[in-house]
Amino acid sequence: MDWKNLGFGYVKTDYRYVSNYKDGKWDEGILTTDEKVVLNESAGVLQYAQTCFEGLKAYKTVDGRVVCFRPDLNAQRMIQSAQRLEMPPFPAERFLEAVKSVVKKNIESVPPYGSGASLYIRPYMFGTNPVMGVKPADEYQFRIFVSPVGPYFKGGAKPITLRIPDFDRAAPLGTGHVKAGLNYAMSLHAIVDAHKQGYNENMYLDSATRTKIEETGGANIIFVTKDNKVVTPKSSTILPSITRRSLMYVAQKYLGLEVEERIIYKEELNEMKECALCGTAAVLSPVGKVNDHGKEIVFPSGMEKAGEITQKLYDTLTGIQLGRIEAPEGWIMEIK
Numbered sequence: 023m024d025w026k027n028l029g030f031g032y033v034k035t036d037y038r039y040v041s042n043y044k045d046g047k048w049d050e051g052i053l054t055t056d057e058k059v060v061l062n063e064s065a066g067v068l069q070y071a072q073t074c075f076e077g078l079k080a081y082k083t084v085d086g087r088v089v090c091f092r093p094d095l096n097a098q099r100m101i102q103s104a105q106r107l108e109m110p111p112f113p114a115e116r117f118l119e120a121v122k123s124v125v126k127k128n129i130e131s132v133p134p135y136g137s138g139a140s141l142y143i144r145p146y147m148f149g150t151n152p153v154m155g156v157k158p159a160d161e162y163q164f165r166i167f168v169s170p171v172g173p174y175f176k177g178g179a180k181p182i183t184l185r186i187p188d189f190d191r192a193a194p195l196g197t198g199h200v201k202a203g204l205n206y207a208m209s210l211h212a213i214v215d216a217h218k219q220g221y222n223e224n225m226y227l228d229s230a231t232r233t234k235i236e237e238t239g240g241a242n243i244i245f246v247t248k249d250n251k252v253v254t255p256k257s258s259t260i261l262p263s264i265t266r267r268s269l270m271y272v273a274q275k276y277l278g279l280e281v282e283e284r285i286i287y288k289e290e291l292n293e294m295k296e297c298a299l300c301g302t303a304a305v306l307s308p309v310g311k312v313n314d315h316g317k318e319i320v321f322p323s324g325m326e327k328a329g330e331i332t333q334k335l336y337d338t339l340t341g342i343q344l345g346r347i348e349a350p351e352g353w354i355m356e357i358k
């Protein structure tokens with residue numbers, strides 16, 4: 023395997039985990055080599071998009087262990103997503119056991135330390151039995167597959183450009199706070215359009231007033247203010263990113279910075295020193311500029327490299343994930 027040149031794409035690995043829900047309960051689950059899912063033509067997921075997912079990674083550490091980063095938070099978040107979509111939650115302890123077993127069974131696919139690559143883990147769940155009228159399915163499948171991945175943005179630490187789109191991501195009382203496939207389906211047109219116009223991603227505003235900054239299609243946003251405070255938007259329609267919550271902790275406890283989760287108005291973009299996207303896939307991606315309908319906001323950190331604090335946050339968080347820096351209690355689950 024050419025670990026250093028891996029992109030962010032699906033690579034088939036040997037084993038995946040499957041558990042089925044029927045007659046009100048989850049079965050014991052199996053590991054299988056069969057990557058195919060065969061469904062009835064009227065399955066709930068196909069008709070009404072009844073599906074949610076998670077994303078986390080396994081890393082090879084500097085001392086040769088294989089670890090996952092805060093998987094308990096993915097288990098919890100998937101329960102919340104399932105509940106919002108009227109799906110039966112997959113129990114958190116079973117989620118963690120399933121993650122462990124599927125990583126262990128594909129241990130040869132965990133990229134080596136120092137390659138910059140990692141093993142992406144994708145748990146997901148969907149309605150399987152036929153539905154016609156609009157109602158939740160009665161039967162579900164929970165699966166986890168893994169795939170070795172390289173960096174999400176090919177440019178690595180090169181700053182990216184966002185635009186403020188004329189599309190909304192999440193309604194005030196909608197599903198923006200859960201990891202539902204439907205949130206991504208409706209963002210595809212906006213991202214294709216952004217790419218056509220030469221931007222890497224969309225910076226969504228709150229749909230009620232279109233004055234406050236929310237997030238991008240698949241990553242939360244953090245800013246550094248001119249007085250070195252790390253700030254992130256507070257909103258009930260943002261997906262609660264585990265990376266973002268971890269970075270805010272790292273900023274405060276490891277770097278001694280002031281942090282704040284608060285409403286951030288679009289008008290404040292001019293006053294920010296640094297900006298970055300955060301999520302499991304990209305970890306932390308520096309943003310160089312934002313285009314707001316032709317008006318360009320260039321952050322002082324510029325388009326050449328990540329801002330100083332963004333870089334420190336990135337180094338500290340990846341240091342914790344790769345075992346170079348001591349992790350807070352409970353952040354690392356070893357696979358053994």
Ligand SMILES: *Cc1c(COP(=O)(O)O)cnc(C)c1O
Pocket residue numbers: 077201237238239240241242261262263264265266300301302303
């Ligand atoms: C998954 C996701 C994120 C990132 O969350 P992490 O837990 O950090 O991976 C951010 N925004 C959206 C919309 C997401 O779906």
